[in-house]
Structures are given as structure tokens and as C-alpha cells.
Amino acid sequence: KFTNAEGEDKTVYAGQLIDPTGQCKSSMWCDVGITEDELPIVVRLENARIRAWQGIPDVTIDNANQVIRLEQKPWQDINVENHVIEVDLSELAKSGSRVGISTVATVVSVRDDCGIIWRCPECRRTLSDDNCQVHGDVVGTRDIRMRMVIDDGQASGSVIIGSEPTLAFLDTDLSGFEDMLAEKGQFGFAQSLRERLLGRQLKVDGRSIVDDQGMMIIANVIEAVEVDAVLAATESRSKWGLN
Numbered sequence: 666k667f668t669n670a671e672g673e674d675k676t677v678y679a680g681q682l683i684d685p686t687g688q689c690k691s692s693m694w695c696d697v698g699i700t701e702d703e704l705p706i707v708v709r710l711e712n713a714r715i716r717a718w719q720g721i722p723d724v725t726i727d728n729a730n731q732v733i734r735l736e737q738k739p740w741q742d743i744n745v746e747n748h749v750i751e752v753d754l755s756e757l758a759k760s761g762s763r764v765g766i767s768t769v770a771t772v773v774s775v776r777d778d779c780g781i782i783w784r785c786p787e788c789r790r791t792l793s794d795d796n797c798q799v800h801g802d803v804v805g806t807r808d809i810r811m812r813m814v815i816d817d818g819q820a821s822g823s824v825i826i827g828s829e830p831t832l833a834f835l836d837t838d839l840s841g842f843e844d845m846l847a848e849k850g851q852f853g854f855a856q857s858l859r860e861r862l863l864g865r866q867l868k869v870d871g872r873s874i875v876d877d878q879g880m881m882i883i884a885n886v887i888e889a890v891e892v893d894a895v896l897a898a899t900e901s902r903s904k905w906g907l908n
């Protein structure tokens with residue numbers, strides 16, 4: 666909700682748009698008559714504006730008549746819950762920030778600060794020595810994070826892996842993670858990740874943020890691409906005289 670320049674109270678509606686090429690945020694500055702329980706619905710948008718905030722595109726609807734409901738889908742079914750588009754890392758680097766992407770590239774570096782981090786309870790910035798650069802001395806909340814850099818030979822990007830995808834990747838839970846970290850130490854943990862991942866292909870699903878600092882991918886899921894599978898395929902191809 667917001668108040669416009671004329672002092673009227675208005676509501677802005679936030680939505681998510683999906684088509685076979687990807688997904689995008691939408692903001693509707695009017696009531697377009699779509700209720701949450703009828704979603705997903707298929708619409709055509711006419712004369713909508715594209716805005717970008719921090720490089721993230723947003724399809725902006727100003728009037729309800731810009732939204733036209735369609736009876737039939739112009740495409741095959743899309744999995745709305747898990748709609749992920751495979752994109753090369755170098756293509757991601759050239760485009761704006763995107764959501765719902767999946768990319769595969771080589772792990773070229775693992776940061777030392779993987780493991781448990783402390784965040785400001787106000788703004789979620791990471792703390793150094795219980796100090797937030799905005800809120801000063803605070804009692805931090807604990808979080809888990811891994812950071813690494815992937816590269817496809819043409820572009821590189823840093824990957825931020827939060828608590829949930831980290832635990833899923835390590836196939837453990839919070840207490841298992843804490844036990845492992847207590848045993849190995851933060852640096853030992855980063856070293857074990859390096860042994861396991863450096864030079865290996867990593868598949869990263871998530872969203873990309875591209876700005877003048879470079880590219881960052883916030884991961885929902887990461888998965889080491891099994892080289893054995895590639896080797897096995899190569900072996901069987903040579904066995905059958907294919908190359």
C-alpha cells in the first residue's frame with residue numbers, strides 16, 4: 666500500500682509471470698481482478714511497461730484493461746512450482762538479473778568463510794565481531810552459508826549458497842553440520858569443499874544478480890555433476906566406435 670502524489674491511498678499488487686522462456690516479477694498498480702485462488706491463469710499483457718530495479722526486471726501494469734485473460738494456453742504445460750530454464754553462465758553474465766535459472770560451470774574457488782555466519786537481526790547483513798556496519802553492536806542470529814566462484818571459460822560468477830541448499834548438498838541436518846564443523850573447523854570445512862569441488866562441474870539452480878560488481882547467483886539447489894557419468898558415456902561411445 667502507498668499514498669500517491671494526490672494523497673490518495675493506493676494498493677500495488679505483486680505478481681510472478683511465467684512463460685516457456687523464464688519468469689519475471691510483475692507489479693500491478695491497480696486491481697486487475699485476479700484472485701489468488703484462481704492462479705495460475707493465462708493472460709496477454711498489452712502496452713505494459715518494463716522497469717528494472719537493481720537490474721531486476723519488472724513488468725508493470727498500470728490499468729486493468731492491459732490484462733487480457735486467455736481461454737487457452739499458447740504453450741504446453743509449465744511446471745509453475747519449479748520452472749527452471751537452463752542458461753549458459755556467459756549468457757547470464759550478459760543479461761539482466763534473472764530468476765528461475767539453472768547453469769553448469771566449473772568451480773574455480775571456494776571462499777574461506779564457508780560455514781556458520783552471524784547476521785544482523787535488523788537487516789541480515791553479515792556481522793564482523795558482533796558489529797553491523799549499519800546497526801552497530803548487535804546480538805547476531807546464526808546462519809549457514811557457502812560461497813564459491815564458478816567459471817565457464819568465458820564468464821565467472823560468485824555463488825551464494827544459503828542454509829537450506831547447503832544442508833541438502835551435504836546431505837545432513839543442522840546438528841550434523843555443527844558436529845562436522847566442530848570437528849573440521851571452518852577452514853578445514855572449506856578445504857574439504859575444495860578437495861571435493863575444485864575443477865569439478867557444479868550445477869546451480871537459483872537466481873542471478875548482475876550489476877557493475879559482476880555476477881552473483883543465489884542458489885536454491887546445487888549439485889556436483891558426476892564426472893563418472895561423463896567418463897562412462899565417453900567409454901561406452903569409444904567402445905561402440907562413436908566419438
Ligand SMILES: [Zn+2]
Nearest residue numbers: 785788797800
Ligand atoms: Zn544491521
